[in-house]
Amino acid sequence: MEELYGRQKGMLKGELSQLDDSFQCRKALLVTNQVSCQRCGSYFSKNENQLSSKEYYCPYCIQFGRLSTQTYLVTQNETKKAPREVRFTWQGKLTPAQQKVSDNVLKNYQKDKNTLIWAVTGSGKTEMIFSVVRDCLQKGGRLAISSPRIDVCRELYPRINEVFPKEETLLLYGDSEQKYRYNALTICTTHQLLHFYQAFDLLIIDEVDAFPYEGDKTLAFAQKNALKKDGKYIYLSATPPNHLLSSLKKTFCIEKLPIRFHERPLVVPQLIWYESWQHCYYSNWKIKKFVAYLKKLLEDNDVLVFCPSISYMQNLYKRVSYFFRSIKMDCVSSLDKQREEKVQNMRDGIYRVLFCTTILERGVTFEHISVIVMGANHKIYSKSALVQIAGRVDRKGSYQHGQVVFFYNQQTQAIRDACEEIKKMNRLAKEWIAS
Ligand SMILES: [Zn+2]
Incomplete structure (x- = not known):
């Protein structure tokens, strides 16, 4: 029964008698002066989360199956394994x-x-x-x-x-x-x-x-x-x-x-003052600045536009698409059922502009891309988030003048720290390459 090697499953007391010595059983909830869950580590007081049977249950990890004071976490010790051959077929070379x-x-x-x-x-x-x-x-x-x-x-x-x-x-x-x-x-x-x-x-x-x-x-x-x-x-x-x-x-x-794979430095964000970025989609006059920048960036690359919320993203996308009728664009968020498909369309060059929330902040790679952050001073953007977003640019392929534009109307610590960290890593990279 390999299924429980290193895997824990909640079982009721009555079910345990069928198990032999190779299984370990731990109480799922420990009750002392409070109750603690052994699967998710949450604590709660004895006045909370009680069932009608006077038993307790853990509400914090209930989506993984309910654990109560009646439940045991059952696992099985893995038998020791011997060294073995591993097929490894990577053809690339490390720098x-x-x-x-x-x-x-x-x-x-x-x-x-x-x-x-x-x-x-x-x-x-x-x-x-x-x-x-x-x-x-x-x-x-x-x-x-x-x-x-x-x-x-x-x-x-x-x-x-x-x-x-x-x-x-x-x-x-x-x-x-x-x-x-x-x-x-x-x-x-x-x-x-x-x-x-x-x-x-x-x-x-x-x-x-x-x-x-x-x-x-x-x-x-x-x-x-x-x-x-x-x-x-x-x-x-x-x-x-x-x-x-x-x-x-x-x-x-x-x-x-500190060095990127292709040894080019990280792209340092351009900070562009945008007085009314919050409401820029309300009028053609206010959106002008955004449209002008987008046009300019599109001359060299496709563009990801990061937005601080889903509703903001949808409004901006709607307004901007009037100005770019011949260009394919779309928007994507965590609630989007076609999320994977849209990201793939962007990767395949079917879309030229993708409006997104922070879901695309990290982990994804697009070739030949520039990035715009709308409202970089919004509290959703931590230093890490801004560094990651800037890091989407110039990851792969030949150099294409990928740019990072932060639109903002207030200086924040996160913006300052992000720019500082990017510059610091670039300095360090220079030293490494020179040494
Ligand atoms: Zn729990």
Whole structure:
């Protein structure tokens, strides 16, 4: 019954008698002076969440199946696996800078150390984990690559599948088509880690600073639970916040990579004052400035337009499309059922302009693109978000004058910090290339 190797399932007391000694059973909820859930780590008082039978249940992870004081979390210890052959078919080549980081990450793992890879957007992070993934698999280990964002998982899946063609990699997210099965290599959203218990020898967490992961205690609890007792972490981030860096100081090795794959510097945002960006779609007069910039950017590249909310995006898109009748454009948000299709249309060059919310802030790559951020001073844009958005530009292919335009009508700390971090990384990259 491999299904429960490192996987936890809620079962009622009556069902436990059919299980042999190879299973571990833990109470799902512990009741002391308060109640704590062993799957998601949430706490609540004894006055809350009581069933009519006087039992308690956990409301915080109920979407993964209800756990109550009647339930046990059942898991099975994985039988030790032997070293094995792993088919690895990557044809690419790492740059010297990538090679250095990749070697260090592997070395750290072999010495039982955790690593944070702090690599700028477009530096080719994925390629740098291939050798450590391969090493873990060759030792008979089990690993997961996890991201808070579904789009990142979806984009990662075919790439990993291609280089490890015999692994039958599993892709798991909320409503993914694939059903869970036991295997060595899993790609999943961080929420899916709630189903695992001491499963992985290596847990790689991509975009560790991305919403909703950052600061979410449930997910932090889940990732701890999902790792084997002697398992190791690799975190990846282009924009680690200071509090993360200081919390990892003692337990992680930090490997920095300031150079992009093609060795061109990060594109520094142009800050353009736009007095009434909030209402610019109300009149042809107010939208003029936006239309003029869009026209100019379209001469060299396709354009992504980031908007602070869905309703704003729809209004802007509607108004702007009057001015560009011969150009195909669309808008996309997290609520969009055709989200994947639209992103693909943009990638295939069918659309020339895509209006979007922060869902496309990270993890996705388009060739020959410029970026506009509407209302860069809006509170939805953190420093990390702005750095990530700017990092969409000039990731791939030949240089095409990709530009980053921040429209704003108030200076914010996030805007200042984002521009400063981009310039700092560019300086560091220059030093690395020169050395
Ligand atoms: Zn829970």
